[in-house]
Amino acid sequence: MANDLRVAFIGAGNMAEAMISGIVKTGTLEPRQVTATNRSNADRLLELHNEYGIQGIMRDKLQLSSYDVIFLAMKPKDAESSLLSIKDHIRPDQVVMSVLAGISTEFMEEHLNDGQQVIRVMPNTSSMLRESATAISPGQNVTMKNVKLAKSLLSSIGEVYVIEEDQMDLFTGIAGSGPAYFYYLMEHIEKTAHENGMDVQQAREIGAQTILGAAKMMIEREETPTELRQNVTSPNGTTAAGLDALNENGGGTAIKAAIEGAMNRSKEITEQLAKVTVQ
Ligand SMILES: NC(=O)C1=CN([C@@H]2O[C@H](COP(=O)(O)OP(=O)(O)OC[C@H]3O[C@@H](n4cnc5c(N)ncnc54)[C@H](O)[C@@H]3O)[C@@H](O)[C@H]2O)C=CC1
Ligand SMILES: O=C(O)[C@@H]1CCC=N1
CATH class of the missing domain: 1.10.3730.10 (ProC C-terminal domain-like)
Structure with a gap:
C-alpha cells in the first residue's frame, strides 16, 4: 500500500475502531496515515490515538482535501448531514467509502457533487482480528484503480467480496449483523x-x-x-x-x-x- 495514502474516518465508534485496529495492526497503513474524527468526544479520539497511534482530530478541524479515502462511519441517521457537510470540501478523485447500513451509493451520489466516487462497504466487527467478511459495491463514478484500492485496503481486515448492490441488504443480514x-x-x-x-x-x-x-x-x-x-x-x-x-x-x-x-x-x-x- 502506498506510504503516502491517507485515510480519514468520520465517526469514531465501534466499527471505525475495529477497522482501524485491523488496518494499523497488520501494518497495511502506518498510524500516521490514518485519522479519526468525531463531532465532540475528544476523550474518545485520545483513546484511539493512545491505542493505535493514529491522529484524532475534531471534525471541524479536519482538512478533508488531504485524504485519498474518506470512510463514513457514523450512524445512518447522520448520513445526510455528513454528506452535505463534506460535499464541497472534497474533489472527485477522492473516494468516499461508507460503512453505513442501508445507505445506498445512489443516496450518497445524490448528496455529493456530480461525478463523486463512492463505494458502499459492509464490514463486521471481526475486522478487529482481521476476520471480517466485508462486501463492497462500487458507485457509478468510481475508477477501477479505486475499486482495487478498496479491495486491498479492506483485505487487511479480512475477506472481501465485490457484490451487486441489490445484495447488500442481505449481506448485511448475514455478515454485517x-x-x-x-x-x-x-x-x-x-x-x-x-x-x-x-x-x-x-x-x-x-x-x-x-x-x-x-x-x-x-x-x-x-x-x-x-x-x-x-x-x-x-x-x-x-x-x-x-x-x-x-x-x-x-x-x-x-x-x-x-x-x-x-x-x-x-x-x-x-x-x-x-x-x-x-x-
Ligand atoms: N457495529 C457494527 O457491527 C457495524 C456497524 N456498521 C455501521 O457503522 C456505523 C457506525 O456504527 P458503530 O460504530 O457501531 O456506531 P457508534 O455509535 O459506536 O459510532 C458512531 C460514531 O459516529 C460519530 N458521529 C456521529 N455523527 C457524526 C458526524 N456528523 N461527524 C462525525 N462523527 C459523527 C459518533 O460520535 C460516534 O463516534 C453505522 O452506520 C453502522 O450501520 C456497519 C457494519 C457493522
Ligand atoms: O446494527 C447495525 O445497524 C449495524 C449494521 C450492521 C451491524 N451493525
Whole structure:
C-alpha cells in the first residue's frame, strides 16, 4: 500500500475502531496515515490515538482535501448531514467509502457533487482480528484503480467480496449483523452450561472452540454443511436428539427470521431516508 495514502474516518465508534485496529495492526497503513474524527468526544479520539497511534482530530478541524479515502462511519441517521457537510470540501478523485447500513451509493451520489466516487462497504466487527467478511459495491463514478484500492485496503481486515448492490441488504443480514447471532448463541450456551453446573468461563472456551472448529471445517473441507452435520449425527445418538429439539423449537425458522429481520431493517433505513429527502 502506498506510504503516502491517507485515510480519514468520520465517526469514531465501534466499527471505525475495529477497522482501524485491523488496518494499523497488520501494518497495511502506518498510524500516521490514518485519522479519526468525531463531532465532540475528544476523550474518545485520545483513546484511539493512545491505542493505535493514529491522529484524532475534531471534525471541524479536519482538512478533508488531504485524504485519498474518506470512510463514513457514523450512524445512518447522520448520513445526510455528513454528506452535505463534506460535499464541497472534497474533489472527485477522492473516494468516499461508507460503512453505513442501508445507505445506498445512489443516496450518497445524490448528496455529493456530480461525478463523486463512492463505494458502499459492509464490514463486521471481526475486522478487529482481521476476520471480517466485508462486501463492497462500487458507485457509478468510481475508477477501477479505486475499486482495487478498496479491495486491498479492506483485505487487511479480512475477506472481501465485490457484490451487486441489490445484495447488500442481505449481506448485511448475514455478515454485517451476523457476529451478533453467534454471540447470542454463545450467551445461551453459557447460560445453559451454568444452569447445569459448569463454570461460565470454561463453557465460553469450550463453546467458542466448537464454533471456531465448525467454521474452519466449513471453510477448509469440501463437504457441504449438510454432509458435515450428518457426519456428527449418529442414528439415535445425542446429536439427533439435540437437532430434534432445535427443530421442534423453531431453530431454523429463528435463523431465517434473524437474517431477514436485519435485511428488512436495512431496506427500511434506505426507504425512510429516501422519504425524508423527498419531503
Ligand atoms: N457495529 C457494527 O457491527 C457495524 C456497524 N456498521 C455501521 O457503522 C456505523 C457506525 O456504527 P458503530 O460504530 O457501531 O456506531 P457508534 O455509535 O459506536 O459510532 C458512531 C460514531 O459516529 C460519530 N458521529 C456521529 N455523527 C457524526 C458526524 N456528523 N461527524 C462525525 N462523527 C459523527 C459518533 O460520535 C460516534 O463516534 C453505522 O452506520 C453502522 O450501520 C456497519 C457494519 C457493522
Ligand atoms: O446494527 C447495525 O445497524 C449495524 C449494521 C450492521 C451491524 N451493525
